[in-house]
Amino acid sequence: MKRKTLLLINPANQLRPGFHINRATRNQPLSLGIIAALTPTDWKIKIIDENFRAFKYYEADLVGLTAFTSIAPRAYELAAIYRAKGITTVMGGIHASMVPEESMQYVDAVVQGEAEPVWPQVIADFESGTLKKLYKSPFAKEISQPKPRRDLFHPGYICAGIQTTRGCPMNCSFCSVSAFNGQHYRFRPVEEVLDELEEVPQKYVFFVDDNIIGQSRESKERARQLFEGIIRRGIKKQWISQSSINFADDEELLKLAYQSGCRMIFLGIEAETEDQLKEANKKLNLSRGANMYRHIFDTIHKHGIGVIAGFIFGWDSDTPETIMQRARFAIQCGADSFQTSLLTPLPGTQLFEKMVAENRLLFTNFPDDWQRYDYFEPTIKHPLMGTETIIHVFQEAKLKIFSPVNIIMRNIKTLLQTRSFSSTLILSLNYWHYRNIFLWGMHKKESRKHEND
Ligand code: SF4
Numbered sequence: 343m344k345r346k347t348l349l350l351i352n353p354a355n356q357l358r359p360g361f362h363i364n365r366a367t368r369n370q371p372l373s374l375g376i377i378a379a380l381t382p383t384d385w386k387i388k389i390i391d392e393n394f395r396a397f398k399y400y401e402a403d404l405v406g407l408t409a410f411t412s413i414a415p416r417a418y419e420l421a422a423i424y425r426a427k428g429i430t431t432v433m434g435g436i437h438a439s440m441v442p443e444e445s446m447q448y449v450d451a452v453v454q455g456e457a458e459p460v461w462p463q464v465i466a467d468f469e470s471g472t473l474k475k476l477y478k479s480p481f482a483k484e485i486s487q488p489k490p491r492r493d494l495f496h497p498g499y500i501c502a503g504i505q506t507t508r509g510c511p512m513n514c515s516f517c518s519v520s521a522f523n524g525q526h527y528r529f530r531p532v533e534e535v536l537d538e539l540e541e542v543p544q545k546y547v548f549f550v551d552d553n554i555i556g557q558s559r560e561s562k563e564r565a566r567q568l569f570e571g572i573i574r575r576g577i578k579k580q581w582i583s584q585s586s587i588n589f590a591d592d593e594e595l596l597k598l599a600y601q602s603g604c605r606m607i608f609l610g611i612e613a614e615t616e617d618q619l620k621e622a623n624k625k626l627n628l629s630r631g632a633n634m635y636r637h638i639f640d641t642i643h644k645h646g647i648g649v650i651a652g653f654i655f656g657w658d659s660d661t662p663e664t665i666m667q668r669a670r671f672a673i674q675c676g677a678d679s680f681q682t683s684l685l686t687p688l689p690g691t692q693l694f695e696k697m698v699a700e701n702r703l704l705f706t707n708f709p710d711d712w713q714r715y716d717y718f719e720p721t722i723k724h725p726l727m728g729t730e731t732i733i734h735v736f737q738e739a740k741l742k743i744f745s746p747v748n749i750i751m752r753n754i755k756t757l758l759q760t761r762s763f764s765s766t767l768i769l770s771l772n773y774w775h776y777r778n779i780f781l782w783g784m785h786k787k788e789s790r791k792h793e794n795d
Contacts, residue, residue: 345385346384346385346404347385347386347387347388347401348406349387349402349406350374350377350378350388350389350390350405350408351374351389351390351392351397351405351406351407351417352374352391352392352393352408353392353407353409353416353419354413355412355413355713356392358412360412360717360718362393364775365498365499365500366500366501366771366772366775367772367775367776367779368393368394368499368500369501369503369548369550370492370495371408372503372550374389374406374408375389375492375495376457376458376490377457377461378490378494379491380461380488381461382465385465388494389495391495391496392416393496394496394498399423402424402429403429404430404431404432405420405424405429405430406434407432407433407435407449408434408438409433409436410436410437411436411437411440411689411715412713413437414437414438414445414712414713415709415710415713416713417437418448418709421433421449432451432453433448433449433451434452434453434457436518437689438452438453438454439522440518440688440689444709451473451474451475451477453477453479454478454479455479455480456479456481456508457479458479458482458485458488459480460477460479463477481524483526483528485505485507485508485530489537489541492541492542500544500546501544501546502543502547503550504542504547504548504550505550505551506530506535506549506554506568507528507529507530507553507554507556508523508527508551509523509524509525509526509527510523511526512553512557514610514612515621515622515623515692515693515696516622516686516692517691518688518690518691521691522690523552527556527558527561529561532564532567532568532571535571536568536575539572540575545578545579545580546579546581546582546768547579547580547603548581549581549582549584550583550584552584553585554584554585554589555588555595557586557626562592565595565599569598569599570598570602572602573601573602577602578603579603580603580605580768581602581604582605582607583608584607584609584610585607585609586626586627587634587635587638588626589609590639590642593641593644596641596642596644600645600647600762605647605648605762605764605765605769606768606769606772607642607648607649608652608681609638609677611627611635611652611675612627612652612653612654613632613654613657613668614632614635614668614675617657618654618657618659619632621657621658622657623692632671635651635675635676635677636675636676639651639677640759643759646760646761646762646765647762647765648679648760649677649679650678650679650772651677651680652683653668653682653683654685655683655684655732655736656685656720656724656732656736657685658726659726660724660727662727662735665735665739666735669743670742672743673742673743678755678756679773679776680743682743682776683717683718684717684718684721684732684736685722686717686722687715687721687722697722702722703721703722704720704721704722704723720732744776744777744780746777749770749777753769753770756769756770
């Protein structure tokens with residue numbers, strides 16, 4: 343009997359590449375690797391990854407797609423190609439999970455939430471001709487994730503993605519992690535993560551967790567076990583991850599993190615003033631106070647690790663002056679590289695609900711307009727500034743943060759403060775790559791101008 347083919351697609355928007363513009367900032371489609379691992383072995387599986395190759399039609403019996411919100415229109419476009427030929431399409435991932443009613447109009451079935459509990463049923467129903475429109479996955483207490491089928495990933499990824507925890511209790515106003523992965527922080531078994539880590543061929547690893555150490559005593563203990571396990575097994579990887587500012591609280595843990603290969607940590611700083619942190623519902627940053635940021639970064643540097651600070655621009659209380667003030671604060675705060683985003687209401691967030699209730703979304707021709715919700719383009723009516731003003735002042739702020747002089751000066755400081763050549767190299771490349779992404783933002787502005795001409 344002929345084996346059935348499952349085609350999994352990782353869509354990308356070629357006109358708005360964002361983080362996909364650089365090979366180094368592309369992330370492996372981990373969820374597709376997990377879906378592949380959950381699929382019965384009598385299926386043939388292929389991944390089409392638009393991060394690396396332009397789409398080419400490939401025959402399949404069943405097509406699975408995943409997408410962030412800004413990529414959803416491309417996912418629907420690809421689904422339409424297959425549906426026109428009578429081939430069944432299934433979509434999962436954060437966007438489909440947040441707006442399943444919309445996705446159901448463009449694909450045959452939607453997986454809402456985490457795939458592990460329901461994917462075997464999706465396959466069984468497809469095979470028996472009883473596929474449902476919606477598969478709603480309950481939040482599992484434990485993560486029972488199979489090892490992703492990494493053999494199906496494009497070999498061009500510089501960084502291997504590994505997830506060790508899911509969920510976040512913080513529920514910041516602009517973030518959909520708590521809605522997607524739950525507020526309950528869950529861990530994968532440490533030995534399982536270590537086994538996976540040993541198997542990845544890449545030297546560099548991105549622990550894609552939203553918060554690698556979490557907030558509780560239990561979660562910090564789990565992080566300690568993970569770092570100690572990497573050292574004990576002699577795993578020689580260099581890794582990066584994301585955390586909240588309490589990453590700096592435990593210096594013993596920082597020491598272990600560096601010894602286990604941590605070279606760079608992303609911290610969501612968001613803003614430097616109380617008004618904006620309140621808008622963000624960023625309780626931890628509020629409780630510490632912005633004047634602590636430098637001390638936090640210095641403590642992390644002391645242990646050889648560099649910091650990417652994430653800042654958000656366009657809060658309701660922002661003015662042109664506060665935006666430029668944030669840019670000045672960023673380059674003086676002691677962080678080693680920066681992510682700069684415009685406040686963007688993504689479905690599933692408190693912010694999105696608020697903007698809908700206040701009728702402040704600038705673009706509502708969904709799904710096409712979702713591609714604008716990519717953190718680069720203003721998507722909400724601001725109470726104090728016109729859209730053109732926001733675009734202009736945001737560009738000015740980024741020109742300041744990403745000026746070559748600032749980057750070079752910061753790279754030197756990173757080396758002096760971390761005394762780690764490997765951390766400095768990673769941070770320096772990251773800073774330049776982010777500059778490139780930022781310049782792409784300028785290109786997009788140009789293309790938007792042409793669209794409007
Ligand atoms: S921004 Fe970070 S801390 Fe806040 S809810 Fe999202 S993952 Fe949690």
